[in-house]
Amino acid sequence: MALILHAGNKNKNAFKALIAAEYSGVNVELVETFEMGVSNKTPEYLKMNPIGKVPVLQTPDGPIFESNAIARYVTRLKADSPLFGSSSIEYAHIEQWIDFSSLEIDANLLRWFIPRMGFAVYLPPAEEAAISALKRSLEALNLHLASNTYLVGHSVTLADIIMICNLVMGFSRILTKSFTSEFPHVERYFWTMVNQPNFQKILGEVKQTESVPPVQSAKKPLQPKEPAKPKSREEPKKEPAPPKAKEAGEEEEAPKPKAKNSLDLLPPSKMILDEWKRLYSNTKTNFREVAIKGFWDMYDPEGYSLWFCDYKYNDENTVSFVTLNKVGGFLQRMDLARKYAFGKMLVIGSEAPFKVKGLWLFRGQEIPKFVIDECYDMELYEWKKVDINNEAEKERVNQMIEDLEPFEGEALLDAKCFK
Ligand SMILES: N[C@@H](CCC(=O)N[C@@H](CS)C(=O)NCC(=O)O)C(=O)O
Structure with missing residues (x-):
């Protein structure tokens, strides 16, 4: 039976569990009709995750929120999964890189990206601090990858899955080539990993952004529109659906005509x-x-x-x-x-x-x-x-x-x- 994952199909936090599921042979299905800003605000959803953030995994034993916890659960469904390494020290290093990826890479990427998108106050000194903290982390990652193909051991682990999902958001939304070229081993690692079949199946074709997005004016978090007053209690009017909110890391790409190669x-x-x-x-x-x-x-x-x-x-x-x-x-x-x-x-x-x-x-x-x-x-x-x-x-x-x-x-x- 499939486990149900509540998230949109471009949510990098949901990708973590979906890629882990590919490696583990576990059946995880996204809710096809999921609409960010709508589906995660319903009373049923808020029972599964009281802060209404995405993703949530429904399991026979109850719901799980927090994408890293979800990915760990999916991984553990396969006995002795190589995604958890082959010794206690490998497991500790996997946890180390998962935390590093979430707290040092993803958090700083978001501190840079979210204000530019208008979802938080944009302050140039705060942006500068986020970029310099991100560079410090990427330098450490680059050094590690100079002599390692994977974060831990000699094959893909959950640490790589989580790191790559966070970097996918970075590379596709804000990290241009001129930024990442300072970290050639991170680049090599990133492009190698996103081309592994189990990653590619979930991520599709990954493209690096050509520019840092311009600062957008502040956006209010989307609220459902005030419903029109029902004529009577018996005939309530259907509430119009609010516009779909964009998830961090979600990309909207208009199909471009294929240019002839010069x-x-x-x-x-x-x-x-x-x-x-x-x-x-x-x-x-x-x-x-x-x-x-x-x-x-x-x-x-x-x-x-x-x-x-x-x-x-x-x-x-x-x-x-x-x-x-x-x-x-x-x-x-x-x-x-x-x-x-x-x-x-x-x-x-x-x-x-x-x-x-x-x-x-x-x-x-x-x-x-x-x-x-x-x-x-x-x-x-x-x-x-x-x-x-x-x-x-x-x-x-x-x-x-x-x-x-x-x-x-x-x-x-x-x-x-x-x-
Ligand atoms: N730490 C959480 C972060 C979840 C998160 O921030 N999700 C975003 C979408 S990628 C979200 O739900 N945003 C809507 C909101 O903040 O209300 C996790 O890893 O699951």
Whole structure:
């Protein structure tokens, strides 16, 4: 039987339980007709949560309010859930990060966001204090994530679920790219997590806001309108529904027309990217003679450009699987450029710190702007255009395409291809 969750379908606090339910195989259903500002003001709702805040979970043993408590309950329905870690210390750390996420990240995000939305008094010094407290917390989080893929242990826990739900509100409503780029490991963690299937199923496509919302004039909390006087006690008039209140973190997005990619407007190229990708994939033997030769036969230096990239923070690559996940996440995020790019990423070295270097082929003479704008990993690398008239650089291209080992005198931990 499904547990009933009272909340709108864009409520980040409800997402916590819904994602935990995905991981735990528990059936939790949102009340489809839920209307913020109406459904949570009824006497029945106030019996479940006396302050009328959202969400509330109805269980066979009674209601639960407070979204973290709800998410813990849903998680506990699965015996020995890995979302609670595998030891007492892991469990303590999960609780530590849940509190940190609620009290240091979410609380400061809301102290910044809510007054801007007009739901609390806007005072510039208070905003400044909220932003600086938020930055202090994000710095600590960034440092932790420099050497950890997840908040605790080596897999997703409830701490990640709660942290990401809070950050989703931040990234989609107020934290612009120029703000978050100070915290590259938080960015990498965020985009990797929101793309995990159990997160994606609930969150859908997450987009980072392009601007900090302007300060709006003060809004009164929505009150049901004064009902018109009933003609008589026997025929009360139906009370008109008040307008729907917006929940913190709720996004209203008008569908935008899909713009044609400017790379589609370039003069046609003799190089057919898919043909190269097919040749690369299908060549199993004589790679030099077949694939590499084929590459240069196809290569069109006017329609395409080649780029070397070099990770700027190799010193931080101290843990092999974290480094591999980082590169894997980068390639996932490059999905948006699949029609216009081919790439090889090498993780180099037999012991830490590992070096990450790559080769990319892009349509056009520059790295496409939409890739720079939308894939935050780009700025974690130094980029250098390959001079194809330089034989040494050309040979380096060949070695990268070929995963030649040793590469520049070192073993390869892994070579990943984007095609
Ligand atoms: N600490 C609560 C916060 C709940 C909360 O503030 N919910 C918002 C919607 S996301 C709400 O109900 N706002 C309406 C109100 O404050 O009356 C939780 O995590 O469940």
